[in-house]
Amino acid sequence: MIQFILNERLIQTEVSPGMTLLDFIRYEKHLTGTKIGCREGDCGACTILVGDFLNDEINYSSVTSCLMAIGNAHGKHIVTIEGLNIEGLNAVQNAFAEEGATQCGFCTPGFIVSLCGLSFKDSQSFSDAIDAMNGNICRCTGYKSIERAGEKVAEIFTKRGSSDKIDFAVNNKIIPAYFQNISAWLKKLQSEIKREIFTEAPEVILSGGTDIYVQQHDTIDEKQISFISGRKLSNLIERNGEYCYISAAATVTDIANSKIIQKTFPELSHYIKLVSSTQIRNMATLAGNFVNASPIGDFSIFFLALDASIVLTDGNSEREIPLRNFYLGYKILDKRPGEHILKIKFRLSEDELFNFEKVSKRTNLDIASVNSAIHLKMDEQDIVEASISAGGVGPVPKFLEKTSAFLSGKKVSASLIDSAIKIADDEISPISDARGTEEYKRLLLSQLIKAHFIKLFPNLPLQKFS
Numbered sequence: 001m002i003q004f005i006l007n008e009r010l011i012q013t014e015v016s017p018g019m020t021l022l023d024f025i026r027y028e029k030h031l032t033g034t035k036i037g038c039r040e041g042d043c044g045a046c047t048i049l050v051g052d053f054l055n056d057e058i059n060y061s062s063v064t065s066c067l068m069a070i071g072n073a074h075g076k077h078i079v080t081i082e083g084l085n086i087e088g089l090n091a092v093q094n095a096f097a098e099e100g101a102t103q104c105g106f107c108t109p110g111f112i113v114s115l116c117g118l119s120f121k122d123s124q125s126f127s128d129a130i131d132a133m134n135g136n137i138c139r140c141t142g143y144k145s146i147e148r149a150g151e152k153v154a155e156i157f158t159k160r161g162s163s164d165k166i167d168f169a170v171n172n173k174i175i176p177a178y179f180q181n182i183s184a185w186l187k188k189l190q191s192e193i194k195r196e197i198f199t200e201a202p203e204v205i206l207s208g209g210t211d212i213y214v215q216q217h218d219t220i221d222e223k224q225i226s227f228i229s230g231r232k233l234s235n236l237i238e239r240n241g242e243y244c245y246i247s248a249a250a251t252v253t254d255i256a257n258s259k260i261i262q263k264t265f266p267e268l269s270h271y272i273k274l275v276s277s278t279q280i281r282n283m284a285t286l287a288g289n290f291v292n293a294s295p296i297g298d299f300s301i302f303f304l305a306l307d308a309s310i311v312l313t314d315g316n317s318e319r320e321i322p323l324r325n326f327y328l329g330y331k332i333l334d335k336r337p338g339e340h341i342l343k344i345k346f347r348l349s350e351d352e353l354f355n356f357e358k359v360s361k362r363t364n365l366d367i368a369s370v371n372s373a374i375h376l377k378m379d380e381q382d383i384v385e386a387s388i389s390a391g392g393v394g395p396v397p398k399f400l401e402k403t404s405a406f407l408s409g410k411k412v413s414a415s416l417i418d419s420a421i422k423i424a425d426d427e428i429s430p431i432s433d434a435r436g437t438e439e440y441k442r443l444l445l446s447q448l449i450k451a452h453f454i455k456l457f458p459n460l461p462l463q464k465f466s
């Protein structure tokens with residue numbers, strides 16, 4: 001039985017665990033404020049909040065309910081737009097009304113839910129308010145009035161100081177008072193249930209669902225699913241000596257918030273903003289990105305350059321393989337039947353150089369035309385060891401083996417980079433598709449390789465690049 005709190009009510013249901021939360025909310029519970037737009041995670045009309053404990057404090061994340069399995073709601077607090085009602089308008093709804101930030105109103109519940117979610121964040125500046133709404137699309141009002149509403153909401157939070165997050169949001173009419181009782185209620189619920197839903201001989205392993213539900217929307221709820229995200233929201237990312245271990249259940253947001261990862265990648269917040277939207281990042285896992293095996297998967301490219309390994313298990317034994325060896329052909333993986341990824345392992349190296357670049361048609365909420373990452377171990381101006389990867393240039397996320405070997409052991413110079421670009425061009429096999437012609441993708445990769453070196457070696461004479 002799946003059990004969770006929906007707004008102010010305990011839900012105990014035996015519906016198929018693969019049913020989307022969106023369908024459950026609308027068709028089983030008739031809460032129709034959560035809208036159906038694209039059903040592919042793109043529009044944000046179906047945004048809800050999901051509450052769970054993070055290091056003993058309740059934390060809420062916005063997600064798109066069209067891509068979330070109800071099985072992933074087990075043991076959590078789910079909040080729809082109806083669960084944010086107070087008498088009259090809440091402060092966020094009020095800001096939208098005052099700024100004329102709604103016209104047909106179809107997108108408005110999604111925007112309001114995303115902004116109310118700011119209540120639970122550590123930082124709530126205007127730019128945080130904009131980020132909170134970056135997965136919500138409005139097709140009729142125009143974004144300026146929505147931005148002004150976001151500014152008004154951020155203004156309220158400037159007065160929070162050291163007050164308790166939930167008390168402050170309740171006292172300022174951003175969320176209703178019942179939120180003050182949820183933490184105790186959820187703790188009790190979690191102590192009474194088994195969190196993980198594993199299925200013997202599953203047909204599908206499901207993490208965030210952000211790939212699976214787009215690809216198999218109509219069939220997935222008929223399948224036997226193993227949910228591997230029922231987890232304790234701590235110890236997801238750990239350092240042990242020179243290695244970092246990331247649980248397969250860690251989401252992109254978990255990685256973005258990890259102090260361990262931030263320390264190693266000072267540009268992390270910039271890279272993360274290039275990947276999907278806030279709602280999708282709150283659901284998407286690294287393991288899902290690796291196994292989906294899209295040739296342009298951002299995290300596959302990121303971790304290929306770091307020479308990460310993955311630890312696979314069939315429940316009885318474990319084996320570790322380099323991510324570089326995981327991809328055997330288009331969507332063909334070195335993954336045996338019954339195996340799933342347990343964790344990701346890579347060497348942490350704060351004094352080495354790393355850069356990630358991505359070109360897509362839109363900056364946000366878009367997959368790459370071509371992406372690339374580079375990792376360099378340096379001795380002064382000499383490259384001791386180079387690892388470079390590229391996506392969108394072949395059937396798999398590609399580790400550029402020959403280019404990496406060529407760069408290793410050489411002194412950085414403009415002519416070295418020109419030669420490396422020629423070698424990279426020889427070892428890729430892009431095809432023309434909706435994301436660009438073969439020629440364009442070749443050009444993009446050469447530009448991204450230059451961009452890596454421009455970022456990492458700002459004093460290199462640019463004019464010497466051919």
Ligand SMILES: Cc1cc2nc3c(=O)[nH]c(=O)nc-3n(C[C@H](O)[C@H](O)[C@H](O)COP(=O)(O)OP(=O)(O)OC[C@H]3O[C@@H](n4cnc5c(N)ncnc54)[C@H](O)[C@@H]3O)c2cc1C
Pocket residue numbers: 040041042204205206207208209210211212213214228248274275276277280283284285286287288289290291292296297298299339340341342365366367368
């Ligand atoms: C609107 C939108 C925008 C997106 N933007 C981007 C983007 O900018 N960049 C990008 O790279 N991707 C993007 N994606 C794709 C997707 O979000 C990522 O690939 C994500 O990392 C997938 O993770 P998940 O946990 O949701 O995977 P799921 O959908 O749960 O699973 C994906 C695949 O991995 C398998 N799987 C999941 N976990 C495991 C495990 N532990 N062991 C073995 N197999 C497993 C599943 O069986 C399935 O085959 C986007 C998706 C959407 C809907």
Ligand code: FES
Pocket residue numbers: 035036037038039040041042043044045046047064065066067
């Ligand atoms: S319906 Fe568009 S994101 Fe869910």
Ligand code: FES
Pocket residue numbers: 101102103104105106107108137138139140141
């Ligand atoms: S108000 Fe109509 S889509 Fe946003």
